[in-house]
Amino acid sequence: MSGRDSGRQPKYQRIAAELRAAIEAGEYGPGERLPGENDLMATHEVARMTARQALGVLQAEGIVEARKGAGVFVRDFKPVRRLGIERLAHGQWGEGRSVWETDVAGRSLVVDSVAVSEEEATAVAAGVLGLAEGERVCVRRRRYTLDGKPVLLSTSHLSAGLVVGTPITQPDTGPGGVYARLEELGRGPVRFREEIRSRMPGADEADRLELPPGVPVVLVARTAFDADGVAVEVNEMVLDSSAYVLEYGFDA
Amino acid sequence: MSGRDSGRQPKYQRIAAELRAAIEAGEYGPGERLPGENDLMATHEVARMTARQALGVLQAEGIVEARKGAGVFVRDFKPVRRLGIERLAHGQWGEGRSVWETDVAGRSLVVDSVAVSEEEATAVAAGVLGLAEGERVCVRRRRYTLDGKPVLLSTSHLSAGLVVGTPITQPDTGPGGVYARLEELGRGPVRFREEIRSRMPGADEADRLELPPGVPVVLVARTAFDADGVAVEVNEMVLDSSAYVLEYGFDA
């Protein structure tokens, strides 16, 4: 390393910290361009790879986005729209002001693609649905798009024996969707459980959700139980974490 | 680039994909060491920086961990233990088998450090608690540690006027904690709302939670409402996403 030591931390981290501070101070607002590789090379007298590394830190933190041939820009974090259980439960959870702002209104969440198939149950699906190893399940895969940008991948599992011959095995399940059809079978869900985790996307998920680097996914696994407490559906969802704020409400 | 083209994608991505596939195929199990920079340079005939870039991809995906002087290892993903709302609500949400396994048992979640102070309300806290701009709030900051590893940062805001002179302004709030003290003030919470997001940690959060690269944080903002529907507390939590599975249950 050339020159003095200036604080016991790598150059690229110092540069990253400086840019991060400038962004937080509002010197570069959302969507604005910030100094690129060449600028940093000049102003900090470092090699290209070092400047890249500094910008890479901010990219990995998800606060900055690089566009080929254009520059590096402050990411515009607009949480967009919340996924709620509103449509599943009695929607009385709006009390008080929210911590995070969300674009509530007129955005259109549409199903982008649907694929239905009958498959052998995965170990997880079999376990949750109480099926034997290798039993058949109906698998419904969907991708949801918000204003043209994919934001949610959904994989729903139902016992094939339960749904065979119903519209559930069709791409279009009709009004009310899968849950309405289960209702007609006398197995309508009365209770839901959702489990939530987060991690970085695999290459395939990043691809299908068109995720830039530095954006994690949120995994939501919803299990629907019928009146007898039997699990009738397991839905594993993968969400673009930058597109969703999840909300839950409950009584003490 | 030297040599042929082999598939229209960068070398480092090909190498990363190859290693990823090998890991998924079980060739390298959790905790096992995988080929390092020098190995990849030799076997793939690339420069050091290219080998590093390949390993960097897997690190950013959180499936691999580099240890200085030792090597690169497959990360041992153990979700550890779920945070529930169990202790806040009637704990009847265990029906059926869970989608993700969690180490349920004897791990000890302890408060690592507590700091209480009176501050000017942030814009968010003021908005949610219905306070005027700049009004005073009691802020309780805590860090939770699971078996020695920090896993949760909690920042709780309460109106200073409400809690002044009570144990809530002390590090030790006594049996039952903050909510029990609010109860004694006649403002015990009867309803909760939780908002959930995920993103990559900032440098400070990564530091305080001792997060390796490639691990996102989950943000949980809990608002507690009293019997009149007034928000009495806002708690913003930052969780190590690799340590938690959140669970919620609700009726249709």
Add this chain to the structure above:
DNA sequence: TAGTGGTCTAGACCACATT
């Protein structure tokens, strides 16, 4: 066309962990 970020090379020195 000029400038940008993306990929890649072939070296180098360092702090660190394991032996």
Add this chain to the structure above:
DNA sequence: ATGTGGTCTAGACCACTAC
């Protein structure tokens, strides 16, 4: 002491975007 990953340099060519 050896080998590891971490940092850094000084070049290079490319594809892409914006003008």
